[in-house]
Amino acid sequence: MPGAALAIVAGRGSLPRLLVEECLRRGRTYWIVRLPGVSLDWAEGHPSIPAEFEKPGRLFKALRSAGVGDVTFAGGIRRPELNPLRFDFKMLALAPKVLAGLRAGDDRTLRVVAEIFEAEGLRLVGAHELLTDLLAPEAVLTRVKPGAGDREDADRARAIVDALGRADVGQTAVVAQGLCLGIESIQGTDAMLGFVAKTARDLRPDPSGARGVMHKAPKPGQDWRIDLPAIGPDTARAAVEAGLAGIVVQAGGVLLLDRAEIVKICDAEGLFLWGRSAGA
Structure with a gap:
């Protein structure tokens, strides 16, 4: 109007x-x-x-x-x-x-x-x-880029998030070396990352292997007018505490709140931030 x-x-x-x-x-x-x-x-x-x-x-x-x-x-x-x-x-x-x-x-x-x-x-x-400029672009926004193992974990995490979304449960999952270390439920993303931080070291089969990827995306059929996923600097810090290699968000489907600060945190701690196309 x-x-x-x-x-x-x-x-x-x-x-x-x-x-x-x-x-x-x-x-x-x-x-x-x-x-x-x-x-x-x-x-x-x-x-x-x-x-x-x-x-x-x-x-x-x-x-x-x-x-x-x-x-x-x-x-x-x-x-x-x-x-x-x-x-x-x-x-x-x-x-x-x-x-x-x-x-x-x-x-x-x-x-x-x-x-x-x-x-x-x-x-x-x-x-x-x-706030159209807050939507994640399709790009790796950090100096660190995802490796082959990270991309495999990102694929697995996206499949889990798709299943969670169809069940109307959550929008986020963490996967390391093919294993799901955490899924988002009603407690929210940062609580999930807190759980991963406490348990991931004991769950990763190979300490020298891929450290883990968080993937976040809207649920299939979600009404974006009233609920669109977002991450901010606190999420980036929680990903650091969880020992992850990086964060993947759906390009054009997740809000980056204070993108510059998120990138700064990721760059300082050696994480990647990847805005990934839904079809890529």
């Missing part, structure tokens, strides 16, 4: 802040939707709308009053623990659909959320549509 205000449903991480900075650069009106349990120290002084998961009716009324036409979801959001005693009338009507979605995988849950917002006449806009 040209000229409509943008609501940024702000989760964890730097992506919501980057979207606010882009709105300021373009002179676009925006509102930060603040969710319970999400700390946004950087957001003080910015226009915001508080939200409660149990009271969507109140949120939609506030969005209409603020002239919001477009909504983007940005950053990590944990599944809420809903209190039925606090449901407003809108939530009471939506409860069967919402609760069914929460019992399914993340992708199904997010599709339910998208349907609810669209039913209110709001247009969903993907963060990648607003």
